[in-house]
Amino acid sequence: MDQGTPAHDHSHPTAGTYIRVATILLIITVVEVGVFYVPAFKPVLVPTLLMLSAVKFTLVVMFYMHLKMDSRFFTFIFGGPLLLASGMMIGLLFLFGVFVLGR
Amino acid sequence: MSASATGLRSWLTTTDHKRIGLLYFWTAFVFFLVGGLEALVIRAQLAGPNGTLVSAEAFNQLFTMHATTMVFLALMPLTAAFFNYIVPLQIGARDVAFPRLNAFSYWVFLLGGLFMNASFLFGAAPDGGWFGYANLTSKQYSPGLNIDFWLLGLQILGIASLAAGFNFIVTILNLRAPGLKMMRLPVFTWMVLVTQFLIITAFPVITVALVLLMFDRFFGTSFYLPAGGGNPVLWQHLFWIFGHPEVYILILPAMGIVSEVLPTFSRKPLFGYTVVVYSGVLIGFMGWGVWSHHMFSVGLGPIADSFFAATTLLIAIPTGVKIFNWIATLWGGQIRFAAAMKFALGFIAMFIIGGLSGVSHAAPPADLQQTDTYYVVAHIHYVLFGGTVFGLFAGMYYWWPKMTGRLLDERLGNWHFWLTFIGMNLAFFPMHFIGLLGMPRRIYTYGPELGVSTMNLVSTIGAFLIGIAALIFVYNMWRTRRHGAVAGDDPWGGATLEWSISSPPPPHNFDVIPTVASRLPRWSATQLKAIPEGAETAAPVHVPAGSWWPLIAASSLPIMATGAIGRMLPVVLAGVAILIVGIYRWAYEPFEA
Amino acid sequence: MTHATSLGLDSRKLAFWTFIGSECLLFGSLISTYLIYKGKSLVGPYPPEILDIPFTSFSTFDLLMSSLWMVLALAAVQRGDMKWAKVWLFGTALGGLIFLGGQVYEFSSFVHEGLTLQRNIFGATFFVLTGCHGAHVTVGVIWLLTLWVRALQGKLGPEHAMTVEITGLYWHFVDVVWIVIFTLVYLIQ
Amino acid sequence: MPRRHKRWLTTLLLSVTGCAGPFPQTTLAPKSDFGIAIDQLFTNIFWWAVAVFVVVEGLLLYAIIRFRARPGAPPPKATHGHTALEIGWTLAPAVILVFIAVPTIQTIFRTSGQAPDGAMQVEVIGHQWWWEFRYPDLGVVTANELHLPVGRPVALAMTSADVIHSYWAPGLGGKRDVILGRTSRLAFTADSIGTYYGQCAEFCGESHANMRLRVVVDSASAFDAWVAREQAGPAPIAPGSVEEKGRAVFARSACIACHTMEDVPAARAVIGPNLTHVGARSMIGSEMVENRPDHLAQWIANSAAMKPGSKMPPMVLPPEDLTALVAYLRSRQ
């Protein structure tokens, strides 16, 4: 983690990978909107949507922002605050008694 | 002081971290005197019952500005002065990672501080307390400009801290000398790193809190107003989510300084380096999960209270670990009582008292009697004055010779220390009792029947003793300019890299970037060789010429804020235009660091 | 600028990731505020009456696509293929502009239907949250257009790949924030 | 046991400070179950803190004295750490904290504001800068002076009419913030007859320092008598008396825009304190000054001179009207 790691030649993914990721993102978005309109999903709508958007989030961050291939360090620098932000959000929602998941 | 260029222009355009460090130091020190002066007026008003020195309105402005000044304009920037001056030297770097951004941070800080204090000229200094609880800050209950100055000023200062935060994280992670592994970093630098992470994560939260307040005041929304569906308690949460990490932002650098001073003056390496570093990281991390301990009296319910009580109590463990390691560092050492060491030892002694009163706050039922009384005021001054300020004084005596080339006078330093030490205990210890006997904080007057008149008088006397001590210190600094003993490279026998170069260091710091092979590069003979002391200067080191754009870009912020205060849209737009031009010219200016 | 660094990482990129980490807390606070105030409006219009899912789905699609153009632009710059770099950079900025146009349309139609900042707490939280995101998009568009103009002038080349990469980081982050907003604000009503 | 410590602390205090009591707002002599629970917890923590203080400061002092530099001494041995020690001084505080945390959490649940059935209900409303007390079951409304019966559980349901305040009568327990749009609760049983002083503890603007209150804890019979008097309706007025003139002044002045006065039908406003029984209060302006004719006259003429920022505007009245008005107010027992 310290010295001497020469600027490792993080080979960026090819255009093909990018387009495949974009396709998946689009499909998820379509599913999301679809789920929204299907009454049968009502009871599991919130968890489903949260999960789907988490997948999208992860895909973009991993591939478009290269966290997957880049130095671990960036993952740490980004993940730490992201963790704090999530903790803060969950804490606040508990404190205000509006925990959306439990509705 | 960098020897090369002189004159006003060179200071306005400087990007040298050492000069910026000095600018930070002097600006923040003046603000410290201003904040202290405000405290003295507060104490004079409260010296006896039914004081009439200042009006209720003026008093409210005084304690608000006292705290805001001390926290944001004095103590944080004083720590920043040391980050700037010392960190690059400790890690063997020629400058920080982004020298112009560094200059920008300073100018934003200066202008933000001036903007906030300009409110005095309008007789509208902020008066909502330093945590400005909604809905007292709403337009309805605070129709004047006071709160506008406060919120815009803080917003500007936040930008300065954030910019510096990014800069220092990158500097410490990325500009270390060869061989200077993370676990070889001096503890001060480590604590600065933790502090910067707290800054870049905590400040966005208060930024949002202030933006919402700004919308409430400027655009008629109801984020904090029940009448429109809002909730004033949201402000408290957002403020303290920032506010608690903020108090660790204030203490961790001081802990870092103490961790440098103790080993040097005991001639012993820091005991348990790894544990001290990790406990610092842990304190920073845990500081994120305790914010509601400032809100026990709101009545958040027993479960929330229990949770926050437990997390708060836990912080005593890593803090205690540090204290014990410091004592173990002294153990078996050869302690030299230089002024720097006295302040460092005073720090430990006083901080323990503040920490213990903190633990008594952490029990929510007990806090129901203590909160918003002078008992809390006692706590904050034991940790902030007995802690942070003592730590900063230790740092000033310690690094003054490095920064100026001359030693501060030790005899005056002795007076300074003892008067401050006695004064602070006279000033703040009685406050524990004053609070427990029922005197609330933030009251401009109290009756004689409360039975706390004598103790308040003692407290006032103590405060003025601190004031005298501060004047002695100012005199010491003044005298030393000409008459101080010449320091040489390493007057104390320090272990870290900054002592391997001349005092003050040349503009480029290191003729040859040293290679580091241990935690205490100057203390083991074998390691010393690693540092090419007085080695031939290799190629002449290029020093960047400086830039106007940081100052120009920074000036856009108070302009925008002035426009907002005066509800003058064109002025705001002018500010935006200056900012945009500033950024473009900055981005495409040829600059080599 | 490109001295060997301790981590072997580019300093600007490292700084930018710290900045993005910091932004997480900014948007985290805003989103928390939105969620806390959800259902707390005293008067309408309420979200289900006014949010237009098909329309916003298109905006989401548009922003996702612009993220794709962005990575393609970066890949082109890295290859040294400045012709395509110009195309993709402009495409990305255009995607951003379309998104902003959509937001202007959305905001004005909401105001038309009676939802303003002052009307209720939903309006306040909605406009401040999406407006803050929109401001980020605006900055991104200006940034992208700047790069595009410099590319046209021939002042942007493969040696500036890092600049483009950082621009991309910003742009994707703004996209990621929108992914969250789209779900939490629009889909989970 | 806890009482003994407390007396000890108070004695220490007295001797250290040379201050004479009585301390009307002390937190160290609680007279309610709520206050005593807090006091026990605090006493517990206090002694742990004393123990930690003595040990740690002792070690520090010892080290400072014992290991000061002596000329010619050999250079100290470098020690870099000691695992057993480190584990020890991590565990020791942890154990102490358990001893603090357990009673803390127990006390949290005991003092969470849940009142037993049959508790007397009182609504507390904070205003800039005075207190309104309402007894919904008794139909009584008063200001700044809370009357309670001894030995009977009381449930306070508290809110604010404007900014955040904090209700605090230290002798009867801890404080709780009162917040617009929210109801906060406190519950306690006063165990001794007496007058308890307190004041607003959350900064609420210019006259925050002057937002005081008193709690009068009475025997059951005395309390009932007070209630009966408050319920009795306005005291009668003799025709042609100066009081009757004063009532007329009141009825035609701006007073009715802000105050409730039962025998003035037009005066039903709730911006200021209910004045129906103002004559029975010992102080006016939330404990600013004694309730005397001259003070009342000064108050009406310019309340802000007594109490900075007061929300009651100066009332300009001819002297004889003012005298009559004051007489009338005095008669509102």
Ligand code: HEA
């Ligand atoms: C430098 C700043 C600083 C620091 C370091 C701390 C440290 C701590 N603080 Fe403090 N605090 C403030 C600054 C700080 N605080 C300020 C400014 C406010 C008021 C804001 C305002 O209202 O204006 C405040 C208010 C405040 C409150 C709210 C009080 C109220 O308003 O009612 C609480 C409540 O829990 C609290 C707790 C603590 C605790 C538990 C610690 C702990 O971190 C302390 C840990 C240290 C020790 C415990 C001592 C050393 C440890 C040992 C020797 C080990 C053995 C010890 C034990 C087993 C106990 N603080």
Ligand code: HEA
């Ligand atoms: C951040 C650090 C910090 C520091 C260093 C101090 C330092 C001091 N503070 Fe401060 N204080 C706070 C932070 C701090 N305070 C906070 C956060 C609050 C809460 C505010 C709120 O409720 O909103 C507070 C509140 C506060 C109060 C309570 C006000 C109230 O509730 O009504 C009091 C009262 O005595 C007080 C006193 C002092 C004193 C006597 C000092 C002394 O240490 C000061 C020492 C004095 C000097 C150093 C002066 C030297 C200067 C001169 C001698 C003159 C120089 C000449 C010129 C400039 C021309 N402080």
Ligand code: CUA
């Ligand atoms: Cu009401 Cu302070």
Ligand SMILES: [Cu+2]
């Ligand atoms: Cu805290």
